[in-house]
Amino acid sequence: MSQNTNQQALRKTIGLSAALSTVVGILIGSGVFFKPQAIYTATNGGPGLGLLAWLIGGLITIAAGLTASEISASITKSGGLMIYLEEIYGERIGFLTGWMQSILFIPAIAAALGIIFAQEAVSLLGLQNNVYVIVIAVGTIVFIASLNSLGAKFGGAIQTASTVCKLLPLAVIIIFGFMEGDSSANLVTPFVGEGTNMVGAISQVLIATMFAYDGWIYVGALAGEMKNPTKHLPMAIVGGISVVMAVYLIINVAYLWVVPASELALAGAPATLVASKLFGPIGAKVISVGILISVFGTLNGFILTGGRVPYIMACDKRIPFSETLSKLNNNGVPLNATWLIVGLSVIYSLSGQFNLLSDLAMFTIWIFYTMLFVGVMKLRKTKPEMARPYKVPLYPIVPIIAILGGLFIVVSTLVTQTQNAILGLVITLIGLPVYEYMRRKNNEKSADLSKEKSA
Template identity: 50%
Template sequence: MNENKGLKKNLGVATAMATVVGCVIGSGVFFKPQAIYTVTGGAPGLGILAWVITGLASIAAALTFAEVAIMIPKTGGMVAYLEEIYSPIVGFLAGWIQTLVFYPAMISALAVAFAQQAALFVGESFMIPIAVGVIILIIFLNSLGSSVGGGVQVIFTVCKLIPLLLLMVFGFLKGGGGNAIFTPMVGEGLNPAVVLGQLMVAILFAFEGWTNVGAIAGEMKKPGRDLPIAIVGGVSVIMAVYFVINIAYLWVLPADQLASLSAPASAVALELFGEMGGKLVAVGIMISVFGACNGFVLSGSRVAYSLAATKSLPFSDTLAVLNKAQVPVNSIILVGGIGCIYAVSGRFNLLTDLAVISSWMFYTLTFIGVMKLRRDWPDAVRTYKVPLYPVVPIIAIVSGIYVIINQIFLAGIQSTLLSAGSILVTLIGIPVYRNVRKRAVLQEKKR
């Protein structure tokens, strides 16, 4: 894949790291404690430990991913990586599923989360229009230029840390601190090994999005220097924030109570600050998910643009158009528009499950690609290498395989059906790719 030349290289390490942190810290940190402590039977220990274990697995994945991203620093992220490592059709299928399923599902899920919190102020009848309106606003902002979209990302990443810091600081200052935090590990009669697997799958959603910075590498000023810092540094910051804030939650409310609350962060804020606390956190969640949603629109549109630039998608000529601000406005509209359609469902958990299921097969192929590149390109200059090779890549690969197996076979009928749907959409991409490429070849011959 030839690197796209039309995009301006005006994104620095601050925007790249903000894209990682901004895309990842969205709604999971506010909503996942309920699912976690339900799985543990109301016991806190393994729930807290799982945030660390899953964070370390994500860092292993990020360290592995960074080597591929540095060697192939092209706009499009995994599309470019997998095309170089395996074949054009593998890269296309990754971009195809990202364009149609992963990015729109994440965008719509975050918009729905935003609307659910806004409903506390304006009523539930406006929830769907608000969700769609948020996506439309973000589409407009990103059409103004990558520096505008990147600037929005930096601003909202900083803003979203404010309510998190308030909960952490005042949680420890004003919380009673008398609740159990590290013991017991799980409730009576539960198998810790089985519970840990369920916890990791739940928590992985909260870490979803750290790969997005690779999709904007082609617009970074110095990707060789900045990309590893952005990916690894961003995931490390995220893990630290998640670990500390979950201890702060337990400092205020016990795990068995958090398990019964659909909005545990709001309940903690209510305990700390009174009636205004719930509203304060609702605003914080809205800021958080808006920044995350912006990050997915910014990154997802570049995947669609990358495919269109190589004439791999239907209507590629239209989707590859750059506007006066030198951003792929039609690709932004495509990804955001599909997100608007998904948002009409109003089902946050279904959309997040769909997004996670659709992404991990290609994540794992990327991890395996590090070892393949070491074999196929032994003499290539590597400005960054995965530390502790091959241990770290193996950890990433095993984690990916576990997620895939769990989602298809162990996580319930809904997960199995969503997995089957994602696989079907992926397979549909094969004839689409062949037909589009065939037409492109015929057009070239006519010229």
């Protein structure tokens, strides 16, 4: 009884301002520091489409957040996207979601973050050999996993420090970029560079910006702790994502006032290049340290939470080696499941390809995000009686916008990055025979137990 009372008290603690700041904190990550290279490469140095991409990506993210939150506010069981899709489409799709997250999405993002951390560190230290990038990426991923094995306290401390450090470089570059930059620099023309394939360019810039906006899926979890989710959750989503979108647009204008898009396209670390133009070598190093801490914190967050999905699946005996992966260490950490994520991250990081890995992860996760948006409309028909503490506003317009945005990202990636997309599909679909094997194995065990009891 007392537990329920505590939960009720917790539900009433989050107001609109706290929800807004949480949304902003979840969304702002490492993408804004590094993705301008991929964006302006795709546009062949044309700034117009690059800036527009941040706006379109933000609008799709708002529609996605508003839509998905209807389900995440209603289904409060642990497991996130995997549990939502299982509720809508059944056990097989739920398993495939968890498989994709465990084997591909989480480790690929962790590997991508490890690579950009390493690239920034190599640049800061003045090292030339690309081998150092792989070594530092692998070492950082393993080091963070070792820290997190000590318990959530260490991980939480890293998150607090990194939150401050990711905002400082943004603020400094924006302020000094506008003070020292060239306000007459072209921001709209050329819209794209010569010879640009528009469909391919739009696809690539959108998938790049969606990496920077990723994290909105967790916003709906706030509903259970908000004073007035029906009124305040949509305000927090629209307001929070709009703030992030404005920050992303403003800092990209600051980038372009200091360095032209054609030069940003050649820079592995665009924010550091801009900082070096503004503050010289020493100032750039200070900004680089802030960016490093920010990326370190984002990577820590993925590793801290990444083991939960395979751990939950293992507890339900859904994946091979469930007995091992469902164990907690003495600090209450699902260490074996975390090391599964880390091991795969290390393998992916050997590619040394930040953009390839992040695009691969975004493509596969957006297949399931789009299924979730469709699922909101499906549940409205199949389960009208379902408790909905929050309903998506402007239904069905907002879900349709989210669905169309998701379909464009998925289909255009299939067309423009076919090899990468097929790789993502193959890794994901390998989960189907694994599901059938584990289902058959569990059924046989259940049958054997029934025989033993009847005997």
